[in-house]
Amino acid sequence: MMAVAGAEAPALNAYDVQVHECSIRAATPGDLDGARAVMLDTVYRDFGTGYVPRWHGDIIDLAGAYLASPRHTLLVALDGSDGEVAATAALDSRGPAHPPNPRPLARRYPSGETAQLRRVYVRPGHRRRGLARRLVGELLAFAAADGGYRSVYLHTDPGIPGAEAFWRSLGKAVWDEREEPGGSGVVHFEVPFA
Template identity: 55%
Template sequence: MNEVMTVPNGRPVAAALPAERRVGDYVVRLATPADLHGARKVMLDTFYREFGHGYVADWHHDVIDLAGTYLATPGHALLVAATVPYPGGDEQVVATAAVRAHGPRHPPHPQWLVERYPDGSTAQLFRVYVHAEHRRRGLARALVRRAVEVVTAQPRYQRLYLHTDARVPGAEAFWRSVATPVWDARDGVADRPQTIHFEIPLPGRCGPA
């Protein structure tokens, strides 16, 4: 059923998208202010428990101001997966994904990559994290699908870009299953950055060159 959906730039856009989608015992949706505390907890838990480096201000400034970064900034979006509560219970945010309205930066990434994914027409996917207890239930894929829908609903975007750290267990295999590899910064050399760059095709838009 067609509805008017509020996309990340805060302006209503006609879209054939439901307010939320059910995925087993979970719902996937655009985040509301009520979701931000739970989303922040998922992100911080990932930094400390999964990545081992904790919160780093230069890398994670968006996590402190999720509302300003994702709910109030044109072109940005935050998506969450939450448990479907039992009667009388509360939802729990267990997974996140975020979209920002810009491409990669130089440095640290090469200039040719910045030129390939310019600001204005590129959306970038960040913060695709699933709490350890809720993995292998299709939540990451569902969040990526929802992010593609949100990005595609905005005509300005021609490409959806992301990069991942190949040292994170399961990250490379997952992204290769849903996205097109663009450049592997490792290039067979062990001491190079362990970063792989990907593009997710957008329906009706230009794809990887």
């Protein structure tokens, strides 16, 4: 909203959103509850699956999954107005497992050599401001600095509004399970380092 000289700024109505700048940093133990809340809100609201232990176990043990290894990271974006976690993004060295993923993907993206992007979630009030893109950029820089990763992989549910288009803008689809009889509908991507 732009102010005009000599005029009062219009009052915000119920449809206006107050925009606050977010800062991004590596998560600390004190950030984990806020990060977990963003993640659980996303799997319940956006995915519609709720918490499924075999898919979302890392959400419960964020410290073990992302803080314990120097090759893993969890990033948080903190709202500048209240310090609350507005978004998350994580990276680990586990490639896609078979099953449930197709065997050729597990071979192409082996654990230890593959940086897998995970949990890139943004609260609804902070979406469409470039926050996810900034988080992914930080993850890619982390993967490049590691020196041991040869590829960056992720998978997404194309049923989530905007997810497929976002990842196509950053990388290349390498496997689309919607094209397979009985496939899960997941789309798998490789994202270049920089």
